Amino acid sequence: MRKTLLSISVVLAGLPTMNLVAETIQLEEIVVTAQKRAQSINDVGITVNAFSGEQMKDMGVFSAEDVAQHTPGLTVNEAAATGTPNYTIRGVGFQDYSTAASSTVGLYFDEVAIPYTVMSRGVLIDMERVEVLKGPQGDLYGRNTTAGQINFVSKKPTEEFEAGISVSHGRFDTLDFEGFVSGSLTDNVNARLAYKTTQSDEGWQKSITRDDELGEKDVSAIRALFDIELNDNASLLLNLHAVRDKSENRANTAYDGRQAGLAENALPYRQLADYQLPTGANFGETPPWYSTGDSRSADWTNSYTSPITGKTFDLRPQRDNELTGASAKLEWELNEGMTLTAITGYDKFERQESNDWDGGAYNDSSNINTTDLEVFSQEVRLTYTSDELMWIAGVYYSHDEMDEEYHYFMSDSMFGQGSIPYGIPPFALSPILELQTRYEQETQSAAVFGHVEWNLTQDLRLTLGARYTQEEREWSGCTYDAGDGSLAGFLNFSFGSTLPAGHCGTIDDDPNSPNYVFGLLGSPNVNDAFHPFTDSIDTNKWMGKIGLDYAVTEDLLVYGTFSTAFKSGGFNGANSNTTQQLIPYTEEELTAFELGLKSTLLDGTLQLNAAAFWYDYEDKQEQDLAVTFVGNISGLTNVPESRINGAELELKWLPVEGLNINLGIAYLDTKVEKWEAVDPAASAWPTVVTHDVSGIELAQAPEWQYNGQIKYEWPLGETLVMEVGTDFSFQGETSGGVAIEDATDDFWVVNAQVAVGSTDGQWRAMLWSRNLTDEYYYPAAYQGGNGPYVRSAGTPNTYGVTFDYRF
Template sequence: MNKITKSLFPWHVSSFQYVLPFNRLSLAVLLASGSAHASTLEEVVVTAQKHAQGVNDIGITVNAFTGDQLKDNGVTTAEDIAVFTPGLTVNETAATGVPLYTIRGVGFQDYSTAASSTVGLYLDEVAIPYTVMSRGVLFDVERVEVLKGPQGDLYGRNTTAGQINFVSKKPTDDFEAAIDIAYDDLKVLDVEGFVSGALNESVNGRFALKSVSSNEGWQKSLTRNDRLGEKDQLAWRALFDISVNDSLSALVNLHYVDDQSDNRANTAYAGTDAGLATDFAAPYLGLDQYLIPGSQFFGQTPPWYSRGDNEAADWTNEYVSERTGQRWNLRPRRDNQLRGASVKLEWSLGDIELTSITAYDEFERQESNDWDGTAQLDSSNINDTELDVFSQELRLSGQSEELLWIAGLYYSQDDMEEQYHFFMADSVFGNGSIPFGVAPFNAAPILELDTRYTQETESAAVFAHVEWNFNEDWRLTAGLRYTRETRDWAGCTFDAGDGSLANFLNSSFGTSLTPGSCGTIDDDPNSENYIFSVIGTENVNDAFHVYEDRIETKKWMGKLGIDYAINDDLLWYATFSNGFKSGGFNGANSNATSQLQPYGEEELDAFETGLKATLLDNTMQLNLAAFLYDYSDKQEQDVAVTFVGNIAGLTNVPQSRINGAELDMQWLPGEGWTVQLGVAYLDTLVEEWQAIDQQASAWPTVVRRDASGLELAQSPEWTYNATVQYQWALQNGYQIELGMDYSYQDETSGGVAPEAATDDYELVNLRAALVSPNEQWRLMAWVRNAFDEYYFPAAYRGGNGPYVRSAGMPRSAGMRLSYRF
């Protein structure tokens, strides 16, 4: 085996110790190989290409999970799926309550609520256009499908990375009902149940409900006696399958989610521990007692720095304005509601089927988060968000022995309003500037900001998909899509009503702004309100105004693939696909209008080839894939150089590339044994980018550095996951099941932001279950993160000054009783 082969297939014996640290998985795999007889695999049926197909019969890479698998693995949210899916990561770049999905290194590291994801999210074929809407609990799921690579010829929204389909369980003809009750040592009570059956001759219904509650938190403050982690989640879904007549049916979906839980807090850490130049990005109040000679704790380590404990963190509970006396509750917490409905109509028109999907979702939240991971108020925020999303899809499809075709139209409209209230009284731009002598803020500290913006997005598309079996063994797949999208944005960072921003601007520019005024500076030389054209005149206030802009994207994308059935058990495929993601706007706090300039669309050309093999008398399924991505104009974080300082911005990276390979295996090595293994390898590289050098740049001089050679953010070189399960029957008819799940994620670079790098980590989950003879009930005990691994899937600069980490969950143990009526 040569060097290249070894790097792509890490399960080779010579590299086994490296691939599986501490050998926690190897013992279970060796045990599994000892049995002599096995039953055959049952193939998962998916609808990834809008019609039912065996997951191993289609020429695309799909990771599919059944609802039972997700429950056993402890998957309760969309983010949890990443632990069991090689090549998928879910993290955050700031404490704004916005999860960020990345597949095979294709992701967008922007924390704004208004940012569109590179990974499409769909619930029962309805797009979830903003990832903040995906944070509800996951329940009553038939399966989850993770599709990798550009998508768009079959789905409402085009994406560059791939997509995740959540498929709910549907109403049944016969009566069914079940209840699951789980409780763990973190004092979390999880109750889920459903009832399904015929309501009359033409209507079947299904009602599912889930409640998650905990009155006791699990995170502990590093500096005081305080806990965080209470849960209060309620979700329900009502489905009605209506047979209107022999040719027309309707599926009505009504759903609701209410989440009033604590948010997770960050932990500040010393940047030098991670190889950064300093312990912090900027000083803040509290650090003065440790950094300024003669202070009380000079030379000591601040007690709020990370101690490598999953449960240890810190946060700010409240702020009382020194200007207005207003009291703000800043304890990390969410009050989110999602209400929605969809109607899917299927109408048989002879040999053609017409499908219509109409959907509307309304999402509201008031959410507070702590960026800085300390009890100081360097950076905390409250987000008030309102989202209204409407979509309509129409498609026609037909099928013969040789040809399947689908053609459709799609339209969506999203309206967003957000108020992003930012608290920074202890930061270097606020009162923290005073002991450290940072001018001009020490003379006029900025204590609060209030960013408000609206965004309206309208998207229309036409798409077509064809699968042609041009002979017995060969199939050609082609897809095409045209999208027109417009996005209108208007916003400004306002004085928060306390007058601190207005006071700073008045003292700096001679303005007469009042509390509540817009404070974003017009620094566009081509504008009639350009700050240097009106400064010193009576019109100087005109340089501070709401920024408005519109972007429009018109784009084609396509896909061409070929499958060859070498025999009944072996399928080879190759696919070329193109995808794009439209541009957008920066929803962060803004000092100047240059920071709010839109970023452009990104585009991905993807080539993939793979093999799907059914082996060992249908006891093993082995799927292999290799891919090459040409990534143009990747949307990325950057710096905006303005005359008021270097501030956060967004840009496009001209050229990047991603190479990789994946393995997915299911194996029944002996009677009662099940082994699953997933491996993903990524090699990412920025090939062309003259990035702004934040340290060397100072307005009006912009210094650029060659950023080629960097790895892309959130792109671990290796990820693995494995499941080993054994079940056997007792003489009295009861069954016992034992299982172990293992996952490993390699370290990641932060891309252009080294503070966003994460360390490698591995997780082990254990479970044991007792099943009744008629499978009417099942009692399972489990331990998650069995070795209490300290890990942090996300790290970043915590707002203004600290470097922070968002730690994963500590070890927990619990039991679940499932009962079918």
């Protein structure tokens, strides 16, 4: 707090003397489409945070993940190093690292759903605004989510010619270029083409143990929009887009777990033998790869060569991701007040991505994910609007297919060669060096929905919404021997099987199965106990909401909503040892009650919005342990009962002309009310022992979050405008839920900007600094695969200059 107040004081102290004489000034109206139609943000009876494209650029928001740093109540973290971000709103989130996991937070790009968060990691380009809708949105949005939605809205084609470029150069030799051109192609076709690229050949992370840097960037995005006037009553908006990302990934930092109240490590690995065993050359010393307090310090594995096959794998943290897609939006005014809207979307996502879990130059845990994902969606809705009534009725359909290979490297782990110096049976006799998990998932979802807003009186509005969804998800997969024979050899040694290299290694441990492993031991059919797991889940659910808005005055709206929502179940896409580990988790359900107010005060110069909410959270999807033959490893489950209470406050103030102050606060009180979680100390396969963890907080649910932006601009003569500004954010500590190694500390991040430009907006030059105080923080922490505890540190202080020009 002191750092933030100091930065604000510095900015304000440098401002020219302000004219405090009352002037006719008002805040600019913010228009959102949260309810599928354009409305002033203060006329919508739900909690919405919105940022313009210009605000996002000044604050350094370049990706969907960056939005969280400026939105109270929203967090983005990762549960492991697999390239899959986890979005959480108001404590409602799913901490799973599987690519196949659906998010509790809906992500929509120009009204088309992005159902898997791994698809959201590309750069944001030519944005009009972003809207964060908090709480269940079960009646108007396609995919089933419980936390809320994030809508990304692109700038649309214009009839008049427009063009512009933005060029930035910053620390670590980072070059950003963004440009657009917009205008009329024919009498009835307007188009807009936007392109963005970020390039950096200098890494921001430094290896602790060698001369090596990580963090180069190579990402480009392009989008073409065509607004076609079909006739006087109908228009078609075509959206063609592509993103290519060949950047290096962030590496983790390993640390001594005793700093966080844990053991030094969860399990030993080979490189620790020199420091932990009395026979080790460095016995009693601190391993040189431990580090905290320096965001640039990290370590990673660059390659692995199999001692069995001689094949070498490139494990350097990096990605080769490509998303291409298209959408079409048809709007047809059928008659006065009636509009038909049809939105078709298709996206194809492919990646080959390597990540290092363990934060070291050793090979306790590294992985390569190869993903092929296709998503199709179709929405058709009919909207009617009159002075007294507005209603929307529609249908939605989506279909997606995913194929993934998850190649896992663990040669130095306790399950691999790390077991040899520690003498850990049975792995010391037959170590496992690699795993290859392969699975297929296909999901079909169909829904019918309705939404009604009825003005009961001039000041009182009733909102009713309902949605019925039918969804089917099919999954088939197995963890295979990776071709080196090490997993097959371990299973053959342990069970007397004769599995060849490359065979499925998932053990059938279902006592009711004809291939139950203990029913086949010693028989010639024992190999049948190792086979892929196939299952499907069907979900049929109603959800809906009731809302009342009352305009106390023209400038004060109070509202209350009662809503329900669900998120469909799914499957564990992690490495599996047994089939029981792959049994699907079921859907979760949320019942929410919210009260709020939206006010415009001080002659339109102040907006003050507040909300309080109470959530009943049933069957929350959460990480737990799976008790398997090789030990207690990653699993997924449902938490029977939880609750979330909280409140939020948002202020936008224009005290004098040119000075904008935006502040936001979010408070959360979360609690697990009923959950018998796996007890890791007492459980050993096939015996599972649980213990009562009721009373713990939910993961990724900080008690307090703050954010703010202060900006002042004033004229320099008749042709120039000067700007100074700062924005800041605070996130309180998180508990990690049942996994205390996932806990994070609180942190502040402060940014600053100084800019000068022309009064007509033709050009602007800005100096900026992000993470001004070089705060060390880590938004994610977890067990780094098998043995180490790791943290994923935020970026250090960066600075640079940006030049914008409009033609």
